[in-house]
Amino acid sequence: MLKRRLIFAVLLLITVVSCKKNPDLSRLSSAFVVQTTRDKQADFRSFATYYISDTIFYVSNAASQDTFIAGPAANAIVGEIKRQMNNRGYTFIGRPNRPDILLDVIAVRQVNTGVIWPPGWWWGFPGGPVICDFWGCWPVWNPMPPTTFQYSVGDVIVEFFDVKNAPITGKLQYAWLAQLSGVLSSTDATNVNRTVSGIQEAFAQSPYIQK
Amino acid sequence: MKKLFILFGILLISATATQAQLLHNMYGVSWEVSFPVGKSFVSSPSFLGGKFDYRHFIKRNISLGVTLGWNNYEEYVSRETYENADQTQAVTTDNQRFIFNLPMTVDGFYYFEYGKHIRPFIGLGLGAQYSSQAAYFNIFLIEDKNWGFVARPQIGAYIPFSEYNHNGFLLAAGYNFATNKNESFRINNMQSFWVSIGIGFTN
Numbered sequence: 538m539l540k541r542r543l544i545f546a547v548l549l550l551i552t553v554v555s556c557k558k559n560p561d562l563s564r565l566s567s568a569f570v571v572q573t574t575r576d577k578q579a580d581f582r583s584f585a586t587y588y589i590s591d592t593i594f595y596v597s598n599a600a601s602q603d604t605f606i607a608g609p610a611a612n613a614i615v616g617e618i619k620r621q622m623n624n625r626g627y628t629f630i631g632r633p634n635r636p637d638i639l640l641d642v643i644a645v646r647q648v649n650t651g652v653i654w655p656p657g658w659w660w661g662f663p664g665g666p667v668i669c670d671f672w673g674c675w676p677v678w679n680p681m682p683p684t685t686f687q688y689s690v691g692d693v694i695v696e697f698f699d700v701k702n703a704p705i706t707g708k709l710q711y712a713w714l715a716q717l718s719g720v721l722s723s724t725d726a727t728n729v730n731r732t733v734s735g736i737q738e739a740f741a742q743s744p745y746i747q748k
Numbered sequence: 749m750k751k752l753f754i755l756f757g758i759l760l761i762s763a764t765a766t767q768a769q770l771l772h773n774m775y776g777v778s779w780e781v782s783f784p785v786g787k788s789f790v791s792s793p794s795f796l797g798g799k800f801d802y803r804h805f806i807k808r809n810i811s812l813g814v815t816l817g818w819n820n821y822e823e824y825v826s827r828e829t830y831e832n833a834d835q836t837q838a839v840t841t842d843n844q845r846f847i848f849n850l851p852m853t854v855d856g857f858y859y860f861e862y863g864k865h866i867r868p869f870i871g872l873g874l875g876a877q878y879s880s881q882a883a884y885f886n887i888f889l890i891e892d893k894n895w896g897f898v899a900r901p902q903i904g905a906y907i908p909f910s911e912y913n914h915n916g917f918l919l920a921a922g923y924n925f926a927t928n929k930n931e932s933f934r935i936n937n938m939q940s941f942w943v944s945i946g947i948g949f950t951n
Contacts, residue, residue, distance in 0.1 A: 719886040
């Protein structure tokens with residue numbers, strides 16, 4: 538009797554745990570998750586000038602020889618960073634002129650591939666296909682071909698280095714770091730637009746970046 | 749002879765009615781709707797909840813038993829910026845928040861007399877609550893699972909289907925306090941008011 542009650546209790550627990558709902562993720566946006574980190578010791582008001590390259594470092598596990606991004610995509614992203622920095626009171630100068638801040642942008646693209654193997658659940662299922670021979674009828678093992686899928690996730694990292702104090706501290710230390718992360722679209726223009734919006738949000742959440 | 753049948757019938761009805769007051773066991777299954785209160789990670793109510801309970805009557809007006817319940821809370825939170833305590837890190841995203849609770853309690857109930865058959869009751873359940881809290885954003889997930897102590901004071905009523913059918917409706921309302929904690933989501937405890945409607949099977 539006790540054993541029967543115990544089995545019943547376990548079955549009941551399994552039933553209740555299976556009542557856990559699957560979350561509805563349909564409303565989640567594809568916009569990048571925007572994170573920023575600051576060095577609390579950094580005095581952003583002490584900086585006056587900055588430099589940023591018009592190309593973007595590129596790292597990917599996809600088959601590509603490219604190690605940087607240039608052209609319209611890079612111009613849009615770097616241009617937005619320049620616009621934000623100018624609005625905060627900093628001045629862009631050439632690298633040989635020893636800027637106080639060095640900014641760089643790194644794009645990371647990770648391509649993930651998966652395979653769905655159909656389970657072949659109809660093995661022996663009534664009504665399924667059969668082959669009959671002298672000894673009887675046998676279900677056909679006729680699995681569907683596996684399906685492959687691919688998606689890309691990416692990060693855009695903006696590094697803000699304190700060059701001004703590097704000779705004093707002996708370290709090239711970042712004062713601010715922004716990271717935009719999320720699933721990538723198959724369209725470059727969409728990814729660029731998401732990156733530009735993400736950069737705007739990164740600066741919006743960092744009001745301390747101000748000359 | 750006819751009078752004898754009527755007398756026998758009256759005696760039988762009286763006996764059954766008396767039996768209805770002397771329950772031995774009750775097995776309940778209920779639908780539960782729960783409304784979070786206090787500083788809650790998810791503020792939307794849970795409509796996908798329920799409970800199974802067993803009550804054994806040790807006296808005419810007192811039962812002891814166990815309850816196994818569950819609740820699913822879910823809420824979409826539009827794009828917002830969150831900062832850590834020392835304001836050195838910030839993150840901006842929208843997110844889908846989700847909590848699954850599984851309270852397991854040992855219960856005691858005291859029943860009052862109301863009319864012939866309705867049995868209002870007050871009760872208290874004490875036990876443990878398993879909880880899983882999650883935030884989904886873009887393709888990312890932060891999830892934590894924890895256990896806490898739970899207390900469930902409640903009031904309700906057991907209403908038999910009829911004078912002769914001891915099975916009946918189980919109506920209840922109560923408060924749920926659990927000590928589950930989650931630092932990532934700044935959860936210090938979990939509180940909710942709940943109402944439930946169900947069916948109690950008796951023997």
